[in-house]
Amino acid sequence: MTTLRTPSKAVTSFVVASRYMPVFLAIGLLVIVSSIWVPAAIGPVSLSAIAPAGALLAITALGQMLVVMTGGIDLSTPGTLTLAALIMVGVSDQLDDRIGLAMVTAIGVGALIGLVNGVLIGGLKLNPLIVTLAVGQVIAGAVSRYVRSFPVQSAVPTTLSDWADTRYLGVNPVFWIGLAVTVVLILALRYTSVGRRFQVVGANPVSSNVVGIRVTFNQILVYVVAAVLYAVAGVALAALRGNPAVSAGVPYLLGPIAAVVIGGASLAGGLASPLSTLVAAFFLTGLNQMMLALGLPTALQFVVFGLVIIGGMLVSGDRIIKGVERVLRERRGPRGPKAESDIAIESG
Amino acid sequence: MGLLVALALIAAACGPGTTSTTAGVTTTAAPVTTAPPGTTAPPGTTTVAAPLSEYGEDINADPALVAKALGPVTPSEEASWNIVLASISRAHQDLDQATIDKAMECWRNKECDTGSGGDLVMGYADGGGDTVNVWRGVSHMEAILQALTYPEIGTIVSTAANFNQDAAVHTNDIKFLIQRGASFIVGYPDFGIALAPVVSEAEAAGIPYFSFSAGYVGLPGQEGALVPGQDYGGVVGEDLCALGQSFAEVLNTGVGTGKVGMLGGTPGNALTLGWQQCTTAALASGVELVNPPADANTTTGDTYWVNQFALDAVRGLLTSNPEIKGWVYEYSDGLFTALDAYKELDIPVQNITVALRTDEQTLFCDWVDRAEATYNIWYSAGGNFQSRTGVTAAMLKTQGADVPGQIIVPHVMRQVSAADCNPNRVNAVVSGTSLAPDSVLALMFGG
Numbered sequence: 124m125t126t127l128r129t130p131s132k133a134v135t136s137f138v139v140a141s142r143y144m145p146v147f148l149a150i151g152l153l154v155i156v157s158s159i160w161v162p163a164a165i166g167p168v169s170l171s172a173i174a175p176a177g178a179l180l181a182i183t184a185l186g187q188m189l190v191v192m193t194g195g196i197d198l199s200t201p202g203t204l205t206l207a208a209l210i211m212v213g214v215s216d217q218l219d220d221r222i223g224l225a226m227v228t229a230i231g232v233g234a235l236i237g238l239v240n241g242v243l244i245g246g247l248k249l250n251p252l253i254v255t256l257a258v259g260q261v262i263a264g265a266v267s268r269y270v271r272s273f274p275v276q277s278a279v280p281t282t283l284s285d286w287a288d289t290r291y292l293g294v295n296p297v298f299w300i301g302l303a304v305t306v307v308l309i310l311a312l313r314y315t316s317v318g319r320r321f322q323v324v325g326a327n328p329v330s331s332n333v334v335g336i337r338v339t340f341n342q343i344l345v346y347v348v349a350a351v352l353y354a355v356a357g358v359a360l361a362a363l364r365g366n367p368a369v370s371a372g373v374p375y376l377l378g379p380i381a382a383v384v385i386g387g388a389s390l391a392g393g394l395a396s397p398l399s400t401l402v403a404a405f406f407l408t409g410l411n412q413m414m415l416a417l418g419l420p421t422a423l424q425f426v427v428f429g430l431v432i433i434g435g436m437l438v439s440g441d442r443i444i445k446g447v448e449r450v451l452r453e454r455r456g457p458r459g460p461k462a463e464s465d466i467a468i469e470s471g
Numbered sequence: 472m473g474l475l476v477a478l479a480l481i482a483a484a485c486g487p488g489t490t491s492t493t494a495g496v497t498t499t500a501a502p503v504t505t506a507p508p509g510t511t512a513p514p515g516t517t518t519v520a521a522p523l524s525e526y527g528e529d530i531n532a533d534p535a536l537v538a539k540a541l542g543p544v545t546p547s548e549e550a551s552w553n554i555v556l557a558s559i560s561r562a563h564q565d566l567d568q569a570t571i572d573k574a575m576e577c578w579r580n581k582e583c584d585t586g587s588g589g590d591l592v593m594g595y596a597d598g599g600g601d602t603v604n605v606w607r608g609v610s611h612m613e614a615i616l617q618a619l620t621y622p623e624i625g626t627i628v629s630t631a632a633n634f635n636q637d638a639a640v641h642t643n644d645i646k647f648l649i650q651r652g653a654s655f656i657v658g659y660p661d662f663g664i665a666l667a668p669v670v671s672e673a674e675a676a677g678i679p680y681f682s683f684s685a686g687y688v689g690l691p692g693q694e695g696a697l698v699p700g701q702d703y704g705g706v707v708g709e710d711l712c713a714l715g716q717s718f719a720e721v722l723n724t725g726v727g728t729g730k731v732g733m734l735g736g737t738p739g740n741a742l743t744l745g746w747q748q749c750t751t752a753a754l755a756s757g758v759e760l761v762n763p764p765a766d767a768n769t770t771t772g773d774t775y776w777v778n779q780f781a782l783d784a785v786r787g788l789l790t791s792n793p794e795i796k797g798w799v800y801e802y803s804d805g806l807f808t809a810l811d812a813y814k815e816l817d818i819p820v821q822n823i824t825v826a827l828r829t830d831e832q833t834l835f836c837d838w839v840d841r842a843e844a845t846y847n848i849w850y851s852a853g854g855n856f857q858s859r860t861g862v863t864a865a866m867l868k869t870q871g872a873d874v875p876g877q878i879i880v881p882h883v884m885r886q887v888s889a890a891d892c893n894p895n896r897v898n899a900v901v902s903g904t905s906l907a908p909d910s911v912l913a914l915m916f917g918g
Binding site: 415 | 603604605634645715771773778784
């Protein structure tokens with residue numbers, strides 16, 4: 124009989140946490156580089172200025188993170204966000220007393236888009252990349268038609284834009300919304316059965332099905348929740364910008380995916396951290412701000428951004444985990460059959 | 472300034488034909504000339520035809536409209552100026568309801584039948600679009616209104632790439648217009664030189680391509696650039712280098728000594744590249760550009776003419792250079808949004824000089840509201856009407872007229888005053904210099 128060793132709780136925690144370390148190292152590096160080249164970029168005023176942009180990216184990235192946790196991907200983010208932002212303009216019709224109706228409509232339409240994605244992907248088992256790309260195109264068509272129903276570059280009600288101009292504890296309210304969404308997700312994923320099911324379904328849908336978890340329902344639900352988050356970001360964007368454009372969602376196609384990847388999520392599904400995704404969103408926003416502050420040419424900005432994403436992939440959570448596993452295995456020496464410790468590590 | 476206004480109005484009213492060097496007057500040796508359509512010369516008299524009249528054009532544009540579109544300018548060289556005047560003379564402001572309805576139909580739909588029974592098909596290819604940018608929407612409408620004055624044009628087909636950052640989208644739009652059988656194409660090529668192959672394809676198919684707003688298909692001198700008038704129909708727009716020098720003059724005078732920031736549109740577009748090159752070279756030694764272009768073929772401060780990106784760019788530059796004392800940019804409304812960066816960074820909008828091309832009312836009315844004596848704006852003209860000039864130039868070309876490859880639109884820098892804010896404008900983002908009648912603008916933007 125083989126004696127199986129169980130790793131200490133500390134080792135397991137270290138291994139799990141190690142996948143999220145690169146983003147914290149990256150933001151630390153960004154702070155160091157900024158303090159040398161553009162010290163003003165890390166001052167309190169500058170950070171306060173980019174807080175809403177970082178929060179918007181974080182909210183969309185958190186939605187994308189939930190989808191990635193199920194092993195999927197969502198390319199309908201820009202369309203959903205744009206449509207929600209424009210609904211805030213079109214439905215509110217610049218009237219303060221219609222802001223509530225506009226918000227409900229925007230988020231409701233977002234949920235509907237998520238439901239369509241979820242049914243096609245979770246229910247009919249279609250490829251998420253193709254489905255969400257196609258749904259994104261359909262939304263783009265709808266946006267194109269919808270914007271003709273009101274004057275281009277129209278504004279949201281002044282009460283809404285005035286709210287976005289306020290400061291709570293010196294920071295824009297959109298930042299606090301982003302932070303609140305992050306905290307809710309952390310708590311939900313860690314302490315609620317629904318949240319834990321998200322992770323289990325993503326890590327191993329077959330086993331989940333065997334133990335009675337409604338895999339299809341969870342997959343549909345995750346796309347709905349993600350789309351609602353995109354819509355929330357769209358509402359916040361409309362408030363921030365006042366007169367959102369049709370192109371408002373363009374930066375949110377690759378940005379959220381990059382944040383999820385750099386945040387250490389497993390693209391194969393399963394583990395992800397809302398906190399590290401939030402940090403990754405702010406890292407990307409800060410990096411963009413630094414490049415703009417340096418006045419770098421657009422071409423170079425694209426190159427740097429692309430290299431950072433590649434770097435994020437190179438030190439992705441999965442690779443970190445494998446690296447840590449390898450180191451631990453070598454320290455333990457060669458063994459026979461797959462040990463329980465390995466299983467424990469893999470299921471993290 | 473008053474003298475300039477008077478001279479410009481006189482020049483506009485009389486047209487180049489009254490000057491001693493104009494072709495229309497000095498070619499009296501010709502035994503027979505063509506009278507304007509619809510007129511008959513008395514027997515036994517020799518008639519001196521007005522320039523372009525043989526092609527059905529009238530260069531006696533309403534001086535008030537010329538002044539509205541351009542300000543108190545000095546006319547450009549004659550061949551260009553005549554086409555500019557001919558295009559403005561068709562910019563009727565008192566349209567009947569049927570024309571307004573038809574214009575709206577054409578503006579809202581990808582294709583429309585003008586109802587004239589004409590054989591020509593006008594293709595309109597915009598790298599932006601009506602639904603993404605007011606300036607683009609107004610320029611599109613001005614082109615449509617101009618086309619409706621030509622009974623030869625029976626169909627208008629419009630495409631919009633909606634600022635898609637993939638040049639292939641705009642390229643495919645132009646390919647579509649070629650296949651659709653356009654007789655000529657008017658448009659704004661946001662990607663400039665990247666569109667050279669498809670513009671050449673259009674020209675090879677016998678479809679002249681005219682761009683407006685200085686939308687060169689590659690700035691002359693750039694590697695791979697097409698030569699306007701030779702490789703494609705032509706380009707309507709300001710003398711970009713002169714425009715850039717005018718911007719620099721504004722900054723040199725207004726800033727004196729200090730830092731300035733420069734913004735532009737789509738990376739590498741010819742309009743931005745053209746003026747930025749000359750602004751950079753003409754800045755005084757005491758004026759420091761915080762974001763100089765990387766090289767002579769690169770634009771700086773790229774914003775894609777999208778307000779959000781303009782805000783990001785200004786925020787970035789202000790973060791590292793809070794003491795910036797001047798900005799230079801084409802797009803007035805983009806700067807209006809970008810000024811939010813001052814609020815975000817707790818920097819007062821003071822001691823700032825701005826040099827702009829367009830004149831959207833949003834920024835100007837915001838300037839009035841701020842009532843800050845040390846914040847001054849200078850602008851040239853929105854230039855929406857240049858799409859009209861593109862249509863007229865294309866129509867002249869289809870009739871075999873000798874059209875210059877570069878139709879130069881004169882410019883003059885004007886300081887914004889309270890009179891430049893019209894709070895009753897149908898849409899605050901519409902340029903004050905647009906020649907689209909208010910009755911049409913009301914339908915376009917009135918909700």
